[in-house]
């Protein structure tokens with residue numbers, strides 16, 4: 001049965017149905033899709049359809065079977081991951097881009113917002129002198145930044161590692177608390193995961209610069225080329241911020257690339273109570289941030305910032321191909337656009353990273369910042385940090401709670417305690433399972449100095465004080481029940 005094009009293209013009608021379904025979803029009155037007894041799989045698990053059912057039926061199935069069985073991540077009380085549900089502005093912008101500009105190239109409004117939003121984002125996060133490129137997430141953003149570091153380190157020796165491969169062992173220094181995408185980047189870039197030196201942290205989860213100095217000295221003596229130092233601006237585990245100034249100065253002293261992983265924590269600079277912890281950011285050669293974390297973008301948006309994108313281009317170029325021949329206008333620095341043709345792709349983002357086809361992500365970041373401004377972002381960041389700080393104060397004073405890592409940003413690691421309970425790890429593990437089953441206040445767990453901790457990370461645009469209060473009450477209630485057994 002051929003579909004009626006008029007019906008297919010009636011976006012307003014179909015989007016309004018989906019919009020109503022999503023509004024309903026956000027009330028979180030549906031059953032828990034993760035529950036082993038939920039039935040959605042029975043409806044969805046059908047053989048490959050030979051004939052289509054049409055857009056009306058697809059919409060129906062989305063509304064009835066798919067959306068209500070979505071993820072707990074957008075729940076205001078979900079604090080387990082550092083990604084969140086997309087805000088309304090982000091959802092609208094993504095939908096707009098998927099129809100009106102499927103690619104980021106050609107001189108469209110979407111393409112313009114790609115660069116404008118990168119500049120806004122950099123300026124908002126205190127790195128306005130750097131130039132950016134979007135990618136799918138912190139994993140790829142770190143890879144791109146370290147690709148730049150690799151290029152820079154080898155070019156100093158007159159060698160092109162992107163073209164020829166690496167020809168000598170190198171080392172990258174990162175704290176023991178770094179995100180493991182740093183190690184994976186080492187694997188992908190051909191320097192090896194083992195090239196990542198794990199520098200131990202102090203009691204607050206911050207890289208120990210004395211050990212960093214030692215490790216660099218040892219490698220240099222052994223003829224190993226120091227390629228990069230990675231500083232965390234907000235570790236995934238506890239939100240700790242490494243001593244960026246000291247690390248940056250050591251990097252400068254040895255002419256080593258200084259990369260700052262701010263995937264989660266870079267927007268924390270907006271909170272004036274802790275903005276001083278970001279001193280030294282100006283020394284960075286590359287910085288990443290994930291708008292799909294604190295800024296509320298739908299997943300699939302990260303940015304890598306560097307001083308000079310031409311370096312990224314040497315690290316990631318595809319080299320000329322017939323299908324691209326003549327199609328690429330090199331950035332001439334002036335940003336001026338004279339041509340009016342399909343041959344001018346504008347800024348060659350596809351050479352600054354590992355993606356050719358890519359959605360327009362700039363419009364999403366533009367919408368997020370345009371909607372609430374820097375002040376709105378600042379309020380959100382402060383609100384989340386305040387929630388973690390309040391939780392820590394409350395837990396400090398409560399006889400049955402213990403803070404395991406004092407919050408720097410919006411993460412607070414703590415646990416339930418009771419004097420007669422010998423295995424607190426087990427008790428907190430059980431407590432956590434109960435929380436997840438109850439499906440309302442869901443932190444993750446982690447280990448802090450060997451102890452099992454509950455780890456809420458307050459990051460969702462829809463999360464406020466009431467979720468923190470709710471989590472505390474649930475922990476005290478369930479902890480009390482478990483301890484009484």
Ligand SMILES: *Cc1c(COP(=O)(O)O)cnc(C)c1O
Nearest residue numbers: 137138139179236261263264290
């Ligand atoms: C989340 C995170 C990453 C990885 O980002 P993805 O977007 O999940 O790929 C890298 N570094 C840090 C510090 C993170 O918190």
